[in-house]
Amino acid sequence: MIKLNTHYADLKESYLFYNIAQKTKAYLEENPDQHLYRMGIGDVSLPLCGAVIEALREAVEDQGKKESFHGYMPECGAPVLRQTVAEYYGKRGVTISDQEVFVSSGASDELGDILDLFCPESNALVIEPAYPAYVDANIMEGRKIIHLASSKENGFLPEPDENLKADLIYLCSPNNPTGAVFSREQLQKWVDYANQKGAIILFDAAYEAFIEEPDLPHSIFELDGARTCAIEICSLSKTAGFTGTRLGYTIIPKELERGGLNINSMWVRNRTTKTNGVSYILQKGGAAVFTPRGQQEVRANIQVYKKNAAVLMEALDQCGIWYCGGKNAPYIWMQCPKGMGSWEFFDYLLREIQVVGTPGEGFGACGEGYFRFSTFGSPEDTKEAARRLCTLLGGK
Template identity: 55%
Template sequence: MKVNKHYAELEESYLFSTIAHKVADYQAAHPDKDIIRLGIGDVTLPLAKSVVKALHEASEEQGHKETFHGYIPSEQGYPFLREAIQKYYAGRGVELDTAEIFISDGAKSDLGNLLDLFDVDNTVLVPDPVYPVYVDDNVMAGRRIAYMPANADNGFLPMPNDSLKGDIVYLCSPNNPTGATYTVDQLKVWVDWAKAHKAVILFDAAYECFVSEPGLARSIFEVEGAKECAIEVCSFSKIAGFTGTRCGYTVVPQALEREGMSLNKMWLRRQTTKFNGVAYIVQRAAAAVFTEEGMKEIQENLDYYRRNAAVIGAALDKAGVWYCGGKNSPYIWLKCPGNMGSWQFFDWLLETAGVVGTPGEGFGACGEGYFRLTAFGDADRTKEAADRILAAIKTLPSGC
């Protein structure tokens, strides 16, 4: 028997596990220290009332023989949810067939599971810095990984060029961790490149709901021709707070083919073999998100997080610290003051201000010297954290 030795090539610990251990050790050594966590991107507001109502009603259905639901009729998901997602896209000018929409238990799962469709002998392109899962999924499989530097020079949005070579491309917009967001025109360049090189784009749109400025893309399918080269993965975690409820969806266009094979049919076959679908009650709750009342409640929650981002941004402005993100993203990506390294700033901020963030280096080599803060916290605690950060930075020597 042989094991998959590629696991030995992974980092010893997942980024956020490392952070959790460091914070736990610090808290144990300083039990009286009040720590505010702005690191992990978990939401803090409860589910919207309409969502909870749908959960209750669906749960009640499961208690009666006449309305009981067993195995899901299709591993793609119930028609009522796929049709709701179809209408959501149509409201933004993107036409989808419900056969192109697949319900899942979250974007993270699908971003890894989609790799089942591709041979291991493909080169994967990922931005640097990047959400660590993109890298780890491919390291586990033994694929070649090439990094596309994302830095201040390109606005943390890498673009293709004639020298770029790859088969599978991960794009995340609004980006995690930097908050940078592609315009429709920029994505058009990527689509044209992918079509010319027969590459496939895996587009992570988990944070699309935060995009508010005109000209910025919420879906890669806003670009003509994208259905021939892109798969889009999205989540209910950020738009509706389903981080603990677990639901997402992936759009695999019927027009997407490679080597004479339909990736839509391949994905359907993969899901019917390896996936039993998302619970009925969760899908009913997800469908409630797209009702008129649900969308109103969801927007109130999103505005709450946007205000948190503005509070953090205002503090950094006062401190004279460079940052991006926060406007079309729940993440603020800042340049570490005092010429500190990412982990050095992590330790300094924890010790000086009692605030936890995420070191940019943990997202890739190009993240060194940067730091991520999240706007998903409680408003009062976020305000206190912003005040602490500002006060701490003021203690640094001027010119830092």
């Protein structure tokens, strides 16, 4: 009889966002006339920008003509898109080659797939609160998880602990769920630590486009020594509204080696074995994001979400509630009022004002007592949700 992967039995019974969906479904069945103000799951609400739509249409037309038809794409990505991403980094003073860029079907997919490179006996350090998939993807492979707690006291940005022997280190900046962003000095400490320990950082940069303060790093490769210890995984989902289109990219420097093996070469071998590449249509649409017009249009959309963040932050300020995030990230991480637990506060908001957020406990034990708001909703719903929050929580 075939043996199954018994590590699946070690997973929590259900996924965080599934629980939220079930609770909201039950509420609407009991209250069918109510409108919910959804600021929980981090899905975008604005459509793809015009430059992307035009490129996608052109790509579809290309596929209908013999002279411009594309079949299988290069497994590591179309050369033009790989070069375009490398140039995007270059504009920020980060030098990478197109051969260090790998086109993916999105950051979430890549964060799971990349674990193929590391043996199950290696451990993974996760800063809590954390995106649940970091933990679950490693549990599925039987990997030991090191939970490094963060807190309000350290701004949810802990420093490396010299007593911990980490092999893989997950860093997310701007962070999901807290919205906190590492400074150059803070991130440099993690780079130095990884090089000292022989660890590898998996740097999740899915929200880098939301950074507005000029001194904050957008890429880990802005830091000295990162090319010998880091892999950067990025996405167009939140940057350009590709949540339903699925496209991202991964940067693996050619200097990155461990145990006599070159990790860039390993990933080439992995991709050429396990994938047939991302479709031509999606890659052409993705390349349009990096054109001057595309950049102008996606930045305009990001500004809508940032204005949503400003509306919510003003409401929390009026209520005297502590929070972080919002300014340089599309998430706001607030402390639950009156000592409420995370799920208790979720139920309270749903029941009293029909506002849906994400309980902090779902991101790890030290998220208990905190709550995440996403700023990807419509401006109209965000303003109404903020008004209701002020009324409920005693804002001025």
